[in-house]
Amino acid sequence: MSASFAVVGHPNKGKSSIVATLAEDEGIAIGARPGTTRDANRYAFEVDGEVLYTLIDTPGFQRAAEVYRWLTEHEADASQRSDLVAQFVEHHADNPRFHDEVALLSPIVAGAGMLYVVDGAKPYGPEYEVEMQILRWTGQPRMALINLIGSGDYVEQWRSALDQYFSIVRVFDAMHADFANRISLLRAFGELRDDWSEDMVRAVGALETERQRRRGHAAAAVAGSLVDCLVMKEQQRIQNQPSEDLRERLEARLRRRLESREQQTRRQVQSIYRHERLVLDDAGAQILGMELFTEEGWDLFGLSRTQLLITGAMTGALAGLGVDALVGGASLLLGAGIGALVGGAGAWFGGDELANTRVLGDPLGGKTLQVGPVRAENFPWVLLGRAWVHHHLVSERNHAHREALSADLAAAQNVMDGLDDNLRKRLATLFKQVANGGVSGELEAHVETVLRQVPGGDPEIL
Template sequence: MERDMTDATPTFAIVGAVNHGKSSVVSTLAENDQVRISSQPGETVECQRFALHDLFVFYDTPGFQNAIEALAELAPAAQAAQAADPLALFREFIARHRGDDAFEAERLLFQPVVGGAGIIYVVDGSEPLLEIHAAEMEILRLTGQPRLAIINRTSADDHVQDWKRRLGLHFNAVREFNAHHATFADRLELLETLAGIEQSWKPKLTRAVAVFRDEWDRRLGECAEIIVELLADALTHREVADVDSRLAGEKLKERFVAALTDRETRSHRAIIKLFGHSRVQAEAGGQQLFDSELFSADTWRAFGLDERQLVAAGAISGAAAGVLFDLATIGHSIGIPTAVGAGAGAITAFVVGKRRPELKLNARWLPGGLRLGGRALSVGPYPALNFPWILLDRALGTFAYVINRAHARRDEATIQGARMQATMEAAGLSSTRWGDTPRRHCERIFALIRRGKMRGEERRDLRELIRARLAEVSAAKLAAALD
């Protein structure tokens, strides 16, 4: 590590009392859900290094062990030295106590600091401020290194005001930060605060913050790409079987549903991974990612467009996609007045509403066939108007879940689709809330996908439309609603 921060990656030692949430803060800031967190005090026994995209380095430390005695030794030395090189005192302290069990934690904690690291002091605002904490703060002040204090809370008890008063005397900045509920915006804000605590570090840190922001945009773009690929595959998927094979129609439909379900799960897993989560499940115990599956009646009621929007979507894609609907049958069964006349798609949407249309089994000659020129049974592509919107809503729900889950969480989770949808709906983020213009634009692209005619240009448009939605979701604070 360099003393001079102008070239080195901005580095911070996370220090504080044992069990005040140091490792949790590191985990959330570094987007790393593998940081060791324990309810057993004193579990962190060495400094561990974690990097955030090679832009910031954080050292998780064991915390203080013997702050009062360490201060008794350091304070008179500091006074004698008149702060010529404050870190020299700490280097001497480390050398003097080599092999000394009484100051093992302090030795480890001072190590990155004497190497030039800035200090992030984590305190638990639900614990009372004690004399020992005052000693810790004083030691940190003696280092002369830039210092940020973070007030985290591990329970509802509230001593935050006491902490704030005291921390304000010893630190360049004091911020509240909830290690379990921090969003991207919260993390960004904290990194920006770090950039402001020391003038000479500012250019480097400001650059790192800007690159981190770009990195986030890049991931939103990648996530949008995952969703575009899902839509392109799902809207064109077809299961085919030889008519002579024993694969009955129902079996073929099952195979179709299973293939699309599996395709969706793969995308959701990719999204979960993109945001660095390994404790969030795309499926649990063989069940689907969502408690109600992609093709369940509940899903079709809750997700996607509303009736009015479906009629509009039908007018766009019915005409454009050339999807053939069994108009005669539908017309007869409910007696649609001919005056509806908004195109086949609109009528289908009108009739079907938000119910899931049945999968149709086709027996036909396929060009080339399964065997050359053979007759084949097929299921799909699935023309239901709401299908892409349901896929979109569910993917956005998964995205919203993972970006609002702090990496400090150590519980295993399975995403609850219906709950995500309710949260998104309440926050105005579900697809029913899209403006008419982007929705129509999407609808036209969906129609092109279904006809196998999406070109690079439209693909890019779709990606940008989805990316804009992701940006909107990422700006919303949903973390507390997801617990």
């Protein structure tokens, strides 16, 4: 039988938050009022249909002293304590007075390990002791988790009390635990019983692979969006010379489609990270909700003029170097020099150009007015920068968090500043290839590298 873990404890100590974080389920009810969880809810972690472990969210103790009194009244000797707990559950299965206790103890009686959750931000109280006694009576493997709800720090006080009842005591901030914290906790679950460790190791491996898959899929979604946006254009067949009004209408339509494509990608990334219900708060909206074509947004998300110049020059030099190599170096690196000049000049002077408008002749007759694709050098960088910020916020977000998505703009700098020069150069080349209709397979891998970048020494927006 696979491992199962009942998350138990006092009401309102973050049991459901812990389950929501570990199960990555933003649908789990989390409330400030005690009694939000009324029944035991099971969350089975499966790999290709095989259950590796199950988390069980339970209601909190409501009448622990009454339960303990019943147990002590019926106790014959210490060897029968676990059976006695099972008898309590059986005896009170239909008693509404002990509904929560029965729901809480049933999975433990059935063999589940237990994760006893307390709030390390509030002081320890002796009233908890009776709960710990009952859990000890069950005889099942148990671990204590010190959750942190609020700013107080009573962790050491709690640790001293919990160490007497639990073999493993860990601090786990359910609201802010990142992926590494979660993995570390799951590894600790495996230490509770020997025959659970193999499944837990497999579960950890599967989660790590899944994490990589998500980043890969997010990169694919962002790369797909980049490809679509870089070649997106609006066309209309015309009879005569196009009017300014028609041109503006097509341009507006192009912008709307570009923004809609970006929104679609964001929804997709949120779905990949199981954050379908996510909304932006005011600060988040200020950054991520910023219209695609604003000067402020381009300054924030795109490359600076100097970076564009350097990237353009480096890309041009690389192409020129190819010519130098072809003539066996007889050109004395003139190709690289000219390439750098042309590339740099193109980036410098073409940096602000938006969608160009062309009237195309059709081989089958007639004319077509075409607006786009957007040729501004900075455009793909702006798209990538925006996608990076959104991805970072979503991928690091905890599923116990129910507040709107927020981003701190206080220390905002250009988000692409942290990119490695070689990566930037390669991306610039790929953007050009994609804009010219080339294949985009390699783009995805490079976008994934960008998405893997973390703030700190890198972009400082968050």
